Each structure stands twice: as structure tokens, then as C-alpha cells.
Amino acid sequence: MARKNKKTAVKGIRLEKYAAEGKCIAHLEDGKTLMVEGGIPGDIAEVFVFKNKKSYAEAKVLRIETPAPDRLTPFCEHFGLCGGCKWQMLPYEQQLVYKQQQVKDQLTRIGHIDLPEFEPISGSERTQFYRNKLEFTFSTQQYLSKEVLDAAEGAFIERKPALGFHAPGMFDKVVDIDTCYLQDEPSNKVKNLLRKLAFEHDLPFYDFKQQEGWLRNVIVRVATTGEVMVNLIVHHNRPELFLLLDALDEQIPEISSLNYTINPKRNDTIYDLEVVCYKGKAYIEEYLEHFKFKISPKSFFQTNSRQAEKLYQITREFAGLTGSEVLYDLYCGTGSIGIFLSQQAKRVVGIEVVEDAIKDAKINAAWNNLEHCDFYAGDVSDIATDEFFEKHGKPDVIITDPPRAGMHEKLVNQLLKMRAPRVVYVSCNPATQARDLQLLDAAYEVKRVRPVDMFPHTHHIENVVLLELRK
Secondary structure, X not given: OOOOOOOEEEEEEEOOEEOHHHOEEEEOOOOOEEEEEOOOOOOEEEEEEEEEOOOEEEEEEEEEEEOOOOOXXXXXXXXXXXXXXXXXXXXXXXXXXXXXXXXXXXXXXXXXXXXOOOOOOEOOOXXXXXXXXXXXXXXXXXXXXXXXXXXXXOOOOOOOOEXXXXXXXXXXXXXXXXXXXXXXXXXXHHHHHHHHHHHHOOOOEOEOOOOEXXXXXXXXXXXXXXXXXXXXXXXXXXOHHHHHHHHHHHHOOOEEEEEEEEOOOOOOOOOOOOEEEEEEOOOEEEEEOOEEEEEOOOOOOOOOHHHHHHHHHHHHHHHOXXXXXXXXXXXXXXXXXXXXXXHHOOEEXXXXXOHHHXXXXXXXXXXXOOOOEEEEEOOHHHHOOHHHHHHHOOOOXXXXXXXXXXXOHHHHHHXXXXXXXXXXXXXXXXXXXXXXXXXXXXOEEEEEEEEEOOOOOXXXXXXXXXXXXXX
16 A cells, blocks of 8 residues: 555445545554545445545455445345446435435535534335436447456456446446336336347447447336336437337326437437437326426436425425515526425526426426416526616525536526525535635525435435525
8 A cells, every 4th residue: 555556445444434426444553544436334345445545545445344234135136236226235214314414514514604403304105116317328338247257257348238327437338227226116127128129120229439329218107197208319220120119009008298309419429419209198197285286308407306395395394485475486497496485485486507408397386376486498597687677676595406517607696696684505515605605705694405315226315405694
């Protein structure tokens, strides 16, 4: 361990506690801190040190020598390969404890501001089959585990085509997934039928390195209403496309919206492409409480519908609306938060950069007979100006739900200038939220904090913070 970049295996490492991003803290004999992937607190493990810096080192678990007393056997056969659900070996109650601590650590360590006592984390009733959207990828390059490669002892192994999830950190290799526990059926039926038909008809999977092939992705959405949307994405048109679509339609009658997209680009994004509805409706419907939402193929919607309802209920509680307030919903997406809070507000103004999302937000408002909700397309940091507030009303309450990067500093400065009495900050990244809270501390005081777990068996966590203008 003397040389800075030396890579080595070390036995007998006790994992002590969780740090950020689901890594565990441990220590070498000389006291150097290790950030370890792939274990839980209480494990004693042999680890591989792959990055050795002056003040700390990074490692991954090679072998569990003595498991932690509360370690569970993962329920998924693909655990450890696909990169998702990394905490299956940890009891859910413990996951919630660590997530709560993660939020507290980041807001304290990064924010350096006065904080109230944190409210208990809101856990998810479902810890399996909770996602309403999954995207599976076709690839010519199946990911092979280290164990498989080691067993081959250097012999050539032909990589078969695969349909599943990208292996962690690998854009071209895909873990072939049989059963995934993240989404209700017919999700697995759709995926497995497409794979079966592709092999039977010798249909080419896409090669990400060579940028050639045909089958690219399939996106499946399953709403709590029971409606199902499928979007099959291929590189170019060919007759077999309709063979696959007809088979999905005939063999999986649960599909209520069957679509396809032609994507000849180098990247996988479909937001600038036409989605063609082949059978059924061009959208599905979802409900949060009694509010109805239109979910189109390009719509952004909270991935865990049932837990989104809890998240929005907490947001509504923190907002403290009485019916007389002008409410601004920044980064509003398809308008779900603003609409969910609309019955307690005098007026709702939503802002979002994605124009298609704003179109859906307006439709969602109309579906719910809300005439006092207005939505505008544009970059929040550009559109939320003095002139905009003058025209649409000064906000009494602001809801901000930014992406993982947090709020643009320009918008933070605008909020400080506008001085709305209350701001409710909904975040999917407590680290960037802490940074923004430190900036807002110039005019606002944090009054309430409550984490919400949207993604069981992962280290990801949402957090809701209420700020009130200092008097």
C-alpha cells in the first residue's frame, strides 16, 4: 500500500457504517479510510483496493468473509450484475435508517446551516414491483460476470445478444434479464416475448460500438389503473417490426397503448423523435388521489406512483395553503405537484423547460377541470423574472423540484429577491439541495425536513424541506 496507485486485495476489513452513494466506510491497519462498494455495515470482507489516494482509498468487496448479523439473501438472481437494487441484502427497516442518516449528514456537512429536528422518513409500502416505468436495452454484447470469465480460464467465450439493463459503467454491454422485480406484469412478459421472437426470427440486436443493428430498446409503463404502455424502439423500419408489434398485441392483451419509434441516431433519447401509436390509445391514465393524469410516451412522471402520492401529500402539508395563495410550481414537469396542490391555492403557475411536458400539464389541468392553473414552457432560471412575476402575480408559496443538479444559481438569486413567504424544496439529491439551502439561508430559515423513500433497495432518496422567510 506504499505506492499511491498500487492496486491490491486486503482481507479482514470490517465495514463500519454507510457513507454517501451506498458505500461503506472502513479503515486499513494504518488508519487510512476506505470507501467500500458492495457491502453492508457489520460485514467482514476481503476487498480489492482500486484507487489509493493520499487521504483515502476506494475499494470493492471481493468476498464476504463473515456476513453482518442482519444480512439477507438477495431475492433477485441478477443481484450484483445489473447494478440496480444494490441494497437487497439489507433489511428494509435498516435501509430507511441509513437513508435518513444520509440526508442528515449531507444537509449538515454541506449546508452548514441551522436545521430543525428531522421528521421520520416516509417509507414505501411496496419494496418490489413499485416502478411505473422501465427501459430495457437490446445489445449484441451480453455482460459476462468475472466468475464466468475466470471459469473459462482464458478460453474464448462468444457473447450472445442480450435484452436487459446496461452493466454498471458499460455503455455497450447489457445484463440479460429474465425476471425483474421492479415493475408489475406484464413487464417481464413483454421483455421475454420480444427476446424469444428476436431469436426465433434471427433479428439483429443493436451494436453500440459499431452503431449498427436493429432492435434498440423497449420502454414499458404500468399504471396503478392497470393500463399498460409499450414503446418498441428500433434503428430503422423493416417488415419484422409489425410482426413483433402484432405478437405483443395478440399475446399480451393487457397492453392498452402499443407504440413504436424509429431511432437512427447515435444516442438513445427519444424526446426529439416521433412516437407512432400502433394499437390502442396514444397515452395511459394515472391517478394520484382523485387527480387524473395523462401519461404519454415522452412524459416525465414520478417513477413510483404510490409513493409519489405520499411525497405530494407531504409537500402539500408543508406548503400550508389556505385557498388565498398564488402558488408557483417550478420545474413542474407535467404539472403533477401543482395540480395535486391546486384545490388549496387561489392560483397555480407552473414553469418547465420541456415543451411536451407543458402540453401534458395543460391537458392534465383540463382533465381535472382546473381553470386557475397556468403552465409555461421555458428555462426556469430565465423565465422567472421580475416581469413574469409582475404579470402573473407575486408568489405566496413556491414549490421547487429541480433535477439532480439542483437549482441554477440565477434562480436562487431570483428567489432571494422575490422573498415569497414560504418555499417548499423537493429534491432527489440532498447534496445539491444542501448547497442551495446554504445560499437561500441569506433570507430563509429551514423549518421542516422530511425524507421520502421512492426507491427501495437503492441508496437514492428524496427529501422535502420547508423554508420560511426570516422575520
